[in-house]
Amino acid sequence: MVKLLINGKPRDFDLADEVPLLWALRDEAHMTGTKFGCGMGLCGACTVHVDGVATRSCVLPISGLAGKKITTIEAASTTPAGRAVQAAWLSKEVVQCGYCQSGQIMSATALLMKNKRPSDADIDAAMSGNVCRCGTYQRIREAIKEAAASPLLKGA
Amino acid sequence: MAADLFLAPGDEDLASPSRRSLLKATGASLVVGFCSVTKHALGAQGGAPKPYEASAFVTIGADDSVTLTMAKIEMGQGTYTSLPMLLAEELEVDVTKVKLRHAPPDAKTYGLPFGDQFTGGSTSVRLMYEPMRKAGAAARMVLVQAAAEAWKVEPEACFAERGQVVHKATGRRLGYGKLVARASQLPLPQNVPLKPASDFKIIGKPIKRLDAKAKTYGSAKFGIDAVVPGMKFASVLNCPVIGGRVKSVDDSATRALRGVRDVVVLDNAVAVIADNTWYAKQGSAALKIQWDDGPNANLSTEDLKALMVETLKKPGAVARNDGDAQKVIAADPKRVESVYINQMLAHAAMEPVNATVHVKADSAEIWTGTQAPARARDAAARLLGLPPAKITLNNALLGGGFGRRLYHDQVDQAVLIGRRVNGPVKITWTREEDIQHDVFRGVYAHAISASLNDRGYPVALSHKFAGPSNLAVFAPGFIGPDGVDSEAVDGSRNLPYGIASMRSEHAREEGPVTTGFWRGVGPSRNAPVIESFIDELAVRAGKDPVEYRLAMLEKNDRARNVLARAARLARWGEKLPQRRGKGVALLFAFDTYMAQIVDLSVDPEGQIKIHKVTCVVDCGLVVNPDTVVAQMQSGINFGLTAAMYGEITIKDGRVQQSNFHDYRPLRMSEAPAIEVEVVKSSESLGGIGEPGTSAVLAAFANAVHAATGKRLYTLPAKPEQLTGAT
Numbered sequence: 001m002v003k004l005l006i007n008g009k010p011r012d013f014d015l016a017d018e019v020p021l022l023w024a025l026r027d028e029a030h031m032t033g034t035k036f037g038c039g040m041g042l043c044g045a046c047t048v049h050v051d052g053v054a055t056r057s058c059v060l061p062i063s064g065l066a067g068k069k070i071t072t073i074e075a076a077s078t079t080p081a082g083r084a085v086q087a088a089w090l091s092k093e094v095v096q097c098g099y100c101q102s103g104q105i106m107s108a109t110a111l112l113m114k115n116k117r118p119s120d121a122d123i124d125a126a127m128s129g130n131v132c133r134c135g136t137y138q139r140i141r142e143a144i145k146e147a148a149a150s151p152l153l154k155g156a
Numbered sequence: 157m158a159a160d161l162f163l164a165p166g167d168e169d170l171a172s173p174s175r176r177s178l179l180k181a182t183g184a185s186l187v188v189g190f191c192s193v194t195k196h197a198l199g200a201q202g203g204a205p206k207p208y209e210a211s212a213f214v215t216i217g218a219d220d221s222v223t224l225t226m227a228k229i230e231m232g233q234g235t236y237t238s239l240p241m242l243l244a245e246e247l248e249v250d251v252t253k254v255k256l257r258h259a260p261p262d263a264k265t266y267g268l269p270f271g272d273q274f275t276g277g278s279t280s281v282r283l284m285y286e287p288m289r290k291a292g293a294a295a296r297m298v299l300v301q302a303a304a305e306a307w308k309v310e311p312e313a314c315f316a317e318r319g320q321v322v323h324k325a326t327g328r329r330l331g332y333g334k335l336v337a338r339a340s341q342l343p344l345p346q347n348v349p350l351k352p353a354s355d356f357k358i359i360g361k362p363i364k365r366l367d368a369k370a371k372t373y374g375s376a377k378f379g380i381d382a383v384v385p386g387m388k389f390a391s392v393l394n395c396p397v398i399g400g401r402v403k404s405v406d407d408s409a410t411r412a413l414r415g416v417r418d419v420v421v422l423d424n425a426v427a428v429i430a431d432n433t434w435y436a437k438q439g440s441a442a443l444k445i446q447w448d449d450g451p452n453a454n455l456s457t458e459d460l461k462a463l464m465v466e467t468l469k470k471p472g473a474v475a476r477n478d479g480d481a482q483k484v485i486a487a488d489p490k491r492v493e494s495v496y497i498n499q500m501l502a503h504a505a506m507e508p509v510n511a512t513v514h515v516k517a518d519s520a521e522i523w524t525g526t527q528a529p530a531r532a533r534d535a536a537a538r539l540l541g542l543p544p545a546k547i548t549l550n551n552a553l554l555g556g557g558f559g560r561r562l563y564h565d566q567v568d569q570a571v572l573i574g575r576r577v578n579g580p581v582k583i584t585w586t587r588e589e590d591i592q593h594d595v596f597r598g599v600y601a602h603a604i605s606a607s608l609n610d611r612g613y614p615v616a617l618s619h620k621f622a623g624p625s626n627l628a629v630f631a632p633g634f635i636g637p638d639g640v641d642s643e644a645v646d647g648s649r650n651l652p653y654g655i656a657s658m659r660s661e662h663a664r665e666e667g668p669v670t671t672g673f674w675r676g677v678g679p680s681r682n683a684p685v686i687e688s689f690i691d692e693l694a695v696r697a698g699k700d701p702v703e704y705r706l707a708m709l710e711k712n713d714r715a716r717n718v719l720a721r722a723a724r725l726a727r728w729g730e731k732l733p734q735r736r737g738k739g740v741a742l743l744f745a746f747d748t749y750m751a752q753i754v755d756l757s758v759d760p761e762g763q764i765k766i767h768k769v770t771c772v773v774d775c776g777l778v779v780n781p782d783t784v785v786a787q788m789q790s791g792i793n794f795g796l797t798a799a800m801y802g803e804i805t806i807k808d809g810r811v812q813q814s815n816f817h818d819y820r821p822l823r824m825s826e827a828p829a830i831e832v833e834v835v836k837s838s839e840s841l842g843g844i845g846e847p848g849t850s851a852v853l854a855a856f857a858n859a860v861h862a863a864t865g866k867r868l869y870t871l872p873a874k875p876e877q878l879t880g881a882t
Contacts, residue, residue, distance in 0.1 A: 016415070016435075019435075020434060023432050024432075026433070027431075028432060032377070032380075034374075035378075035506070035507070036508065036584065037507075037508070037587065038815055038816050039587055040815055040816075042817055043816050045506060073373070073374030074373075074375075076374070086372050089372045090364070093364060094368075095232075095365065095367070095368050095372060096232030096234070097230075097231050097232030097505075097506065097507075097553070097554060098232070098367065098376050099378060100555075102374045123824065124824055125825075127824040128825040129823075131506065131821045132506070132793075133504060133556050133794065133797075134506075134556060134790045134793075134794075135789055135793025135794055135822070135827070136786075136790070137822075137823075137824045137827035138827060139789070141824070
C-alpha cells in the first residue's frame with residue numbers, strides 16, 4: 001500500500017512499488033488528464049508536478065513519492081502560475097488535437113513558478129522535453145510570454 | 157467549464173430511435189436532418205410517424221440548447237469549431253453555446269454522399285460547407301414558422317436572431333426552446349435559401365476554438381481515456397517481423413507476475429491482460445515468444461527502394477499527357493533527368509494506438525478515437541460474426557490523426573482480444589508498437605525529366621512515380637477506369653505552371669509493407685520532388701528561383717499572387733551570410749494555392765538551424781481565419797519533422813526505429829518562427845490540413861541547396877552529407 005498526496009487529497013494505492021505514477025493516476029484513480037505518450041520520459045505528455053517540479057510520471061515509481069505533493073493538470077489552476085498559463089493558452093488559441101497539452105501546461109507552469117521572466121533560451125530549455133506533433137510550439141512560446149506578463153504572477 | 161460543451165456520455169444516445177421517438181412524443185426537442193430534406197419533408201406531409209429519423213444533425217431542446225452531431229471528428233484541425241460556425245450562421249444562435257456530439261457509426265446518415273463515413277483528405281469544411289448551413293437554415297425556417305403560427309402571423313413578418321424568433325411589427329419574441337413542440341409537428345422546408353456572404357456574422361470571423369477549454373484544463377476525453385467499470389488493461393506484442401506470425405509462446409514467467417490475469421495469443425500478436433497497463437507491459441516483457449518470421453524475414457529498406465525504382469520501368473496509370481511530353485523529352489539530347497526517393501514514414505500521433513472493448517455473447521461495445529467510425533464498427537462486426545447493429549462504437553476526440561486513424565487495425569485486434577476476456581478491456585499499444593506497426597507512408601521512387609527551351613524553361617515535363625495506391629486499397633471504387641489514383645497524383649497532374657507538354661504517371665506497386673495515408677498524401681510526396689526539380693532547372697538556367705517560377709505563371713493569377721507575396725514577405729533576394737539560404741516552393745493541391753519560403757543555416761558539421769518559414773496561402777473563402785493560420789503552422793512543423801528526421805528503415809523485416817529518441821520529432825528549441833499570410837478570397841474553398849506539410853518539404857530542400865549547394869534527392873537531410881567550410 002502506497003499513500004500519495006494528489007492535488008491536496010491523500011489516496012491509497014494497493015500497487016507494486018515500481019508502478020509508475022502515470023499508471024496509478026490513469027488506470028487506478030481514473031484521472032485521465034495526464035497522458036501516456038512514450039513510456040520513456042521522451043515526450044513529456046505525462047508531466048506532473050512533484051513538490052512543484054515538472055516531472056515525467058511515466059518513469060516515476062510511486063514508491064518514492066510518499067510525503068511529496070503531487071499536482072496534476074486537474075489541479076493546475078490552483079496556483080497563480082497555473083491560472084496565468086491556462087488563461088494564456090486560451091488567449092493564444094494554443095491547442096489543436098490537445099493530447100500533449102496537459103504536459104505542456106504543467107511544464108510551462110513549473111517554468112513560471114521559478115522563473116517569472118523566461119527568455120527564449122529558458123523556454124527552449126524548459127519546454128524541449130515536451131513533444132507536440134500538431135506543431136503548436138510557436139503558440140506555446142507566445143503563450144508562455146503572455147503568461148509571464150500576467151498580473152496573476154505579480155508577487156506570487 | 158467547457159467540458160459542458162460536450163454531452164456527457166449518458167446523454168450520447170440521442171441517435172437511438174427509442175430515445176428520439178420519446179423526444180418527439182413529448183415534444184421535448186426538435187431534431188432536424190438535412191441530407192434527405194426532401195424525403196423527410198414529404199414524409200411529414202404524408203403524416204408518416206417518423207419524419208425526422210435517419211439524418212439527425214441538429215437537436216434543439218426545450219431548454220434552448222442546440223446540439224450538433226459532428227459528422228467529422230476533431231483531431232486538431234478545428235472542425236469542432238468551423239462546422240458549428242456554419243450551423244450557427246444560418247440557425248442564428250450563439251456559436252459558443254452549441255453543444256457537440258460525436259457522430260455514431262452510421263455512414264448512411266453521417267457519411268459522404270456516396271455512403272462512406274470518414275474524416276480525411278482536407279475535406280471537412282469543403283464538404284460540409286453547404287450541408288451544415290442548410291441544416292441550420294432549415295431548422296431556423298421551421299422555428300420561424302412555428303412562432304408565426306403561434307402568433308397567427310405570416311412567417312415573412314418574423315425573423316430569427318440569437319436563438320429567438322422575433323415578430324417585426326410588435327417586437328414579440330419566443331425562444332427556440334419554447335417552439336420545439338410546435339416545430340416538431342411541422343415539415344422541413346424543401347427549398348432552403350442560404351444567406352449571401354455579405355450578411356455573414358460568424359463565417360470569416362476568428363471564432364475561438366470550442367474545444368480549447370476542455371483541452372487546456374485536462375477534461376477533454378480521448379479514446380485512450382475511456383473508463384469502463386471493471387475494465388482490465390492489455391499490452392500487446394505484435395510480431396516484430398512485418399507479416400510474421402506467432403509460432404509458440406511460453407507465458408509461465410508472465411503468469412507468475414503480480415497483476416497479470418491472462419495471456420491471449422492471436423495469429424500475429426500476443427496480449428497480456430492485467431490489472432493495469434504497467435502490469436500488462438511487464439507481463440509482455442516476460443513472455444518468451446517464438447515467431448515465424450514469414451516471407452519478409454530478410455526484407456530491408458534497400459529492397460523496397462530497389463523494388464520501386466524497378467517499378468518505374470513498368471507502364472503506369474497516366475493522369476495527364478498534354479502534347480506527349482515523353483516523346484518531346486526523349487527526342488532532346490540535352491534533356492534533364494533526376495530520380496528522387498520518398499522514404500517510409502510513421503505517423504507517431506501523440507496518442508498511441510488504443511481501443512477499449514467489451515465483447516459479450518451477442519453484442520459488443522467499443523470505445524476508441526477513429527477517423528472512420530462506421531468502417532471500424534463494420535470490421536468488428538465481421539470479425540465477431542455479429543450484425544453491425546449489435547456493435548456500439550463510441551468515438552472520442554483524437555490525439556492526432558494524420559491519416560493513422562483512418563485505419564481500424566487497433567479495433568480489429570481489440571475485439572479479437574476482447575472476445576477472450578470476460579468483461580471490458582482497454583488495449584494500449586506502447587509507443588514502440590505504435591511506431592513499428594504503423595500503417596506506414598510507403599517508399600516511392602520518382603523519375604522526373606524535362607526538355608528545356610533555349611532560355612532554360614521547360615517545354616516538356618514528365619513526372620512518373622512508383623509506389624502504393626492508398627486510395628485503391630482504402631476505397632477501390634474511387635479508382636476510375638483509367639486506373640488513376642486521384643490523391644496519389646494530386647500536386648503532380650495539376651501543376652500551376654504553364655508548360656506546353658506535361659505528363660503525370662503512377663506505376664502502382666504495393667510492396668510487402670502495409671502502407672496508408674499520411675498527412676499530405678500525394679502532394680507531400682510529389683511536391684518535394686517536383687519543386688526540387690524546378691529548382692534544379694532554375695539553377696541550371698542561372699535564374700532566380702522565384703523569378704523563374706513567376707515566368708511560368710503568366711496565366712495563373714492566384715499562384716503568381718501567393719508566390720510574389722511570399723517573396724516580398726520573406727525579403728527574398730536579401731544578401732545572406734555564407735551557408736545560409738532561402739528556398740522557395742509553390743504548391744497547388746487540395747484546391748489550395750500556397751507559397752512557402754524556408755530560411756535556414758547549415759553549420760560546418762552539417763547541422764541545420766531553421767530560422768523562419770514564410771507561408772502565403774490562398775484557400776479561397778475562409779470560415780475561421782485563425783484555424784487556417786494554425787493549420788499552416790501545424791502542417792509546417794509536421795513537414796519539418798519529416799524533412800529533418802523522418803525515416804523509417806527496415807532490416808531483417810523489422811522496423812529499426814522504436815520511440816521518440818530514434819524517430820525524432822521537431823522540438824521547441826528547433827521550431828522556427830512561422831509567418832503566415834492568408835489571402836482574402838471569395839473563391840471556392842480549398843483544404844488546409846495537409847498542403848502546409850507538402851509545401852514545406854520542398855522549400856526546406858531548396859533552402860538546403862541554397863545554403864550548401866547540395867541537392868537532396870531524398871529526405872531527411874543527413875548532417876554528414878552537408879558538412880563544409882563556411
